Amino acid sequence: MQTHAKAVIIGGGMMGVGLAYHLAEEGWTDVVLIEKGELTSGSTWHAAGQCPSFISNYNMAKIHHYSNTLYPKLEAITGQPAGWHGCGGIRLATTPEEVDWFRHVAGFARNVGFHMEVIGPNEIKQLNPWLETQGVIAGAYTNMDGHVDPSSACNAMAAGARQFGATIIRQTRVTDIHVLPSGEFEVVTDQGNITCEHVVNAAGCYAREVAKWVGVDTPITNMEHQYLVTEPLAEFKGLDTELPVMRDPATAGYYRQEQQAGLVGIYEHYGSREAWAGRGGFPAWDSENELFEGDIDRIAPWLEKALERMPIFANAGIKRIINGAIPHTPDGNPLVGPAPGLRNFWQCCGAAIGIAQGAGTGKYLAQWMVHGDSEINMHCVDPRRFGEYADPDYTRAKSFDDYENMFETPLPGREIHAGRPNRVTPLYEPLKARGAVYTEVYGWERPKYFAPEGFEEKLQYRRNNVFDIVAAECRAVRERVGIMDLSSFAKFDVSGAGAEALLDHLTANRLPQKAGGITLTHVLSENGRIEGEWTITRLADDRFYVLTGAGAERQALDQLSREAGADVTITNLTDAFGMLVVAGPKARDVLDPLTDADLGSASFRWLSGQEITLAGIPVRALRVNYVGELGWELHAPMADLARLYDAIRAAGAAHGIADFGGQAVNALRMEKAYCGMGSELTNEITLIEAASTRFFAPDKGDFRGRAATEAVRAKGVSTRLVYGEVAATDCDVYGGEAIMQGERVVGVCTSGGYGHATGKSLAFGYVAPEALHGLEIIILGERRPFSVLQGPVWDLDNARQKA
Numbered sequence: 001m002q003t004h005a006k007a008v009i010i011g012g013g014m015m016g017v018g019l020a021y022h023l024a025e026e027g028w029t030d031v032v033l034i035e036k037g038e039l040t041s042g043s044t045w046h047a048a049g050q051c052p053s054f055i056s057n058y059n060m061a062k063i064h065h066y067s068n069t070l071y072p073k074l075e076a077i078t079g080q081p082a083g084w085h086g087c088g089g090i091r092l093a094t095t096p097e098e099v100d101w102f103r104h105v106a107g108f109a110r111n112v113g114f115h116m117e118v119i120g121p122n123e124i125k126q127l128n129p130w131l132e133t134q135g136v137i138a139g140a141y142t143n144m145d146g147h148v149d150p151s152s153a154c155n156a157m158a159a160g161a162r163q164f165g166a167t168i169i170r171q172t173r174v175t176d177i178h179v180l181p182s183g184e185f186e187v188v189t190d191q192g193n194i195t196c197e198h199v200v201n202a203a204g205c206y207a208r209e210v211a212k213w214v215g216v217d218t219p220i221t222n223m224e225h226q227y228l229v230t231e232p233l234a235e236f237k238g239l240d241t242e243l244p245v246m247r248d249p250a251t252a253g254y255y256r257q258e259q260q261a262g263l264v265g266i267y268e269h270y271g272s273r274e275a276w277a278g279r280g281g282f283p284a285w286d287s288e289n290e291l292f293e294g295d296i297d298r299i300a301p302w303l304e305k306a307l308e309r310m311p312i313f314a315n316a317g318i319k320r321i322i323n324g325a326i327p328h329t330p331d332g333n334p335l336v337g338p339a340p341g342l343r344n345f346w347q348c349c350g351a352a353i354g355i356a357q358g359a360g361t362g363k364y365l366a367q368w369m370v371h372g373d374s375e376i377n378m379h380c381v382d383p384r385r386f387g388e389y390a391d392p393d394y395t396r397a398k399s400f401d402d403y404e405n406m407f408e409t410p411l412p413g414r415e416i417h418a419g420r421p422n423r424v425t426p427l428y429e430p431l432k433a434r435g436a437v438y439t440e441v442y443g444w445e446r447p448k449y450f451a452p453e454g455f456e457e458k459l460q461y462r463r464n465n466v467f468d469i470v471a472a473e474c475r476a477v478r479e480r481v482g483i484m485d486l487s488s489f490a491k492f493d494v495s496g497a498g499a500e501a502l503l504d505h506l507t508a509n510r511l512p513q514k515a516g517g518i519t520l521t522h523v524l525s526e527n528g529r530i531e532g533e534w535t536i537t538r539l540a541d542d543r544f545y546v547l548t549g550a551g552a553e554r555q556a557l558d559q560l561s562r563e564a565g566a567d568v569t570i571t572n573l574t575d576a577f578g579m580l581v582v583a584g585p586k587a588r589d590v591l592d593p594l595t596d597a598d599l600g601s602a603s604f605r606w607l608s609g610q611e612i613t614l615a616g617i618p619v620r621a622l623r624v625n626y627v628g629e630l631g632w633e634l635h636a637p638m639a640d641l642a643r644l645y646d647a648i649r650a651a652g653a654a655h656g657i658a659d660f661g662g663q664a665v666n667a668l669r670m671e672k673a674y675c676g677m678g679s680e681l682t683n684e685i686t687l688i689e690a691a692s693t694r695f696f697a698p699d700k701g702d703f704r705g706r707a708a709t710e711a712v713r714a715k716g717v718s719t720r721l722v723y724g725e726v727a728a729t730d731c732d733v734y735g736g737e738a739i740m741q742g743e744r745v746v747g748v749c750t751s752g753g754y755g756h757a758t759g760k761s762l763a764f765g766y767v768a769p770e771a772l773h774g775l776e777i778i779i780l781g782e783r784r785p786f787s788v789l790q791g792p793v794w795d796l797d798n799a800r801q802k803a
C-alpha cells in the first residue's frame with residue numbers, strides 16, 4: 001500500500017466515491033479512497049435510488065441538479081453502466097399552501113437549471129394512470145430527474161475516479177487517525193499507514209466514530225428506513241414509458257415502478273427507530289451489506305394510504321422488504337466541508353439522501369478542497385453550522401424529527417420544536433410571558449415576533465396574520481423605541497501584542513485606529529470570496545471585541561484561531577455576554593436617566609463604543625444597529641441581562657417602548673438596504689459583485705483576499721448585487737426567485753421583505769450588470785415588476801442613526 005497521498009477518503013459509498021471522482025477530475029490524482037469492505041457495502045447498495053430535483057433549499061437544489069445531470073452521462077464518460085432511469089418525478093399537493101410552495105420552487109428551478117411545472121390532477125393522471133387523485137389539487141412535475149441503481153452509479157463513478165488517476169483500496173479498514181506535528185495526518189489501517197495532507201470522513205453510518213479519533217464531534221443519528229418491493233404487476237408489462245417517481249406527503253413516502261413491480265417507501269411519523277440503538281447507534285466494524293428485519297406494522301398506517309393511492313400495488317404480494325440504515329443530521333442536510341477545529345480534516349457524511357447528493361456534494365466539496373472555495377453557497381451543508389450545543393441528545397431528537405417529517409411541507413414560519421429549548425438567555429421565560437414567539441438560531445432561542453395570547457400563525461408563503469404584528473413592531477422602532485434580546489450574536493475578545501496584525505490580515509476594511517472605534521468588515525478567502533462579516537470594536541491598542549452572526553460562531557472561532565500566533569489570546573464570550581438592542585428616536589431619552597455617561601452625539605458618536613454603567617450594571621455600549629435608527633447595542637454580563645432589561649423597560653414605559661423580534665429586524669434592514677451574511681454576502685462572490693467596495697481598503701496594506709479582489713475589480717464582473725422595489729401585492733420576495741428581463745433569466749433574488757414604514761416591498765438580487773431595466777421577479781408563479789434603486793428607501797444619509 002502506498003505510504004503517502006495528498007488526500008485520503010475514508011469510505012467507499014456514494015459520498016466518498018462521488019468525492020474521489022471529482023477530486024481526481026479537478027486534478028488531484030494523488031487521492032486514495034479506503035473502503036473496509038466492498039464499495040457500496042454500507043448504506044448505498046440497498047437504497048431505493050431516487051434522485052429528486054425538487055428540494056426546498058436553493059443551494060441543495062443545485063447539488064441535486066448536478067447529480068441528475070452527471071448520472072445520465074456517466075456511462076458515456078466511464079464506459080460503465082450507471083443504471084439511470086430518467087422517468088421524472090411528481091410530488092402531490094392537497095392544500096393551496098403546498099401549491100404555493102411548488103410555485104416558489106418552480107421559480108428558483110429556473111435559476112438552478114431544472115425544469116419544473118405545476119400540473120393539475122388530469123395531467124398527473126396522464127403521467128400515472130393508476131394513481132387515485134382524490135383530494136390531490138396539483139403536482140410538482142420535474143422531468144429531468146428519476147432514479148438510479150445506486151451500486152451501478154457508485155461503481156461507474158469509481159471507474160471514472162480510477163480513470164482520472166485516483167486510487168481505490170477495498171477490504172482495508174481505517175482503525176485510527178493521528179494528527180502529526182507537521183499538520184499532516186497519519187491514517188492507520190489494518191494493512192499499513194498512509195501519511196496525507198487531507199483526510200475526508202465519508203464513513204456513512206460510522207462517521208461519528210471515525211471523527212472521534214481526531215476529537216471532532218459529528219452530529220449524526222443513524223435511523224432505520226424501510227421500503228418494500230411487490231411481486232411483478234401485469235399492468236406494468238410491456239409499458240413503453242416508466243412511471244414518474246411519486247412523492248406523497250399524505251403517505252409520508254414515495255412510490256414508483258421498479259422494473260415490472262411496485263416499490264413503496266415510508267417515513268413513519270411515529271415509532272421510528274434509531275439503527276443499532278442497542279449498541280450505541282452505529283454498526284459493528286465488520287458489518288457489511290447489513291439489513292434489519294422488516295417491520296411492516298411500523299409503517300402500516302402510511303402504507304395503507306399509499307396502497308389506496310396506487311390500488312394496483314395492493315393486489316400484488318410483497319416480494320421483499322428492505323430495512324436499512326440512513327444517517328440523519330439535526331437539519332436533514334449532509335455535513336460537507338471543513339470539520340470545526342482542525343485544518344484539512346473534511347466531512348463528507350450525514351447524507352440522508354446520499355444517492356441524490358453524492359455526485360453534487362462531491363463536485364462542490366472537491367472545488368472547495370482544491371481551489372479554496374466552491375462555486376455555490378455551501379452554508380447549508382457546512383459542518384460548522386452546528387456547534388457544541390448539537391450534542392448527542394439534541395442530535396437524536398432533531399434527527400428523529402427530521403426522519404419523521406421528511407415529507408412535511410416546509411412552509412415559512414414552521415418551527416421544529418424537537419431538541420428545544422437548547423441555548424437560552426435569562427430573558428427566555430420573561431419574554432415568552434410577553435408573547436415572544438421563538439425561532440431557533442444556532443441552538444439559541446431568538447424571538448421572531450411578539451404575539452397576543454392564543455395567537456396561531458397561519459403558515460404560508462403569502463403575507464399572513466403575522467404581517468400586522470410585525471408592522472406594529474416596526475412602527476414602534478421607527479416612531480418611538482424598541483428593545484430586542486439579540487444575545488445570540490457570537491462575541492470574541494481578541495487581545496495581545498499580535499491582535500491588531502491578526503485582524504488586519506483577516507479582514508478587508510481598515511481597523512478602527514482609536515479605542516472605542518467600530519468597523520464593519522469582511523473576512524475573505526484567498527480568492528477574495530466573502531467568508532464572514534464582523535463588527536470590530538477597538539477596546540485598547542492591543543484588544544478588540546469581535547462580533548458576528550450567531551450561525552458563524554464556530555466558523556469565526558476557527559478563522560481567528562487558525563491564524564493566531566502565540567501573541568494573541570482569543571476568548572469566546574458568546575455565552576458570557578448577553579446583548580440588548582435599544583433602537584428608535586427615543587432610545588437616548590430612555591437610556592439617559594439610567595446612566596451618568598453622556599449619550600449625546602458630541603461625546604458618544606455613531607459607530608463608537610464605550611464602557612458605561614446603566615442601571616448600576618457594567619455595560620459595553622456600542623452605537624450601532626442593523627435597523628437604521630438612533631440606538632445602541634448593550635453588551636452586559638449574561639447574569640445581569642434580565643435586570644438590565646427590566647430597568648430599560650421601566651424607563652421606556654413613558655416613551656412607549658415595545659419588544660420587537662427578528663422579523664421586524666428583517667423588514668427594517670431591508671428599508672436601509674443592509675446586506676445579510678448568507679443571503680447577499682456568500683462564499684460565491686467578492687465584495688465587488690456585492691457592490692460593497694466601501695468595505696474594501698486595499699491601500700491599508702496586504703491582507704487575505706486583497707489581490708484576488710483587486711483582480712476581480714480590474715476584470716469586471718458577470719453579476720452584480722442590486723436592491724429595489726417590487727410591485728408585490730400579497731407576497732414578498734423570499735429568496736431564490738428568478739429575475740427576468742423579457743423571457744431571459746438575468747438574475748436571482750437573495751432576500752426580501754416588506755418595509756412597513758415606507759409601504760414598499762423590497763428585494764435584493766444578483767443580476768447581469770447590463771440588466772438594470774425592464775426587470776420582473778417571478779413570485780409564486782406571477783411576474784412582478786422590479787425597479788432597481790440607487791440607495792435605501794429609508795434615511796438615505798443616515799441622519800437618524802447619527803442624531
Ligand SMILES: Cc1cc2nc3c(=O)[nH]c(=O)nc-3n(C[C@H](O)[C@H](O)[C@H](O)COP(=O)(O)OP(=O)(O)OC[C@H]3O[C@@H](n4cnc5c(N)ncnc54)[C@H](O)[C@@H]3O)c2cc1C
Nearest residue numbers: 011013015036042043044048049050174204353354355356
Ligand atoms: C432503505 C433505504 C432507502 C434509501 N433510498 C434512498 C433514495 O431513494 N435516494 C437517496 O438519495 N438516498 C436513499 N437512501 C439513503 C442513502 O442510502 C444514503 O444516504 C447513502 O447511501 C449514504 O452514502 P454514504 O457514502 O454517506 O454512506 P455509505 O454508503 O454507508 O458508505 C460509507 C462507507 O464507509 C465505509 N467505512 C466506514 N468506516 C470505515 C473505516 N473505518 N475504514 C474503511 N471504510 C469505512 C463503510 O464500509 C461504507 O461502505 C436510502 C437509505 C435506505 C436505508
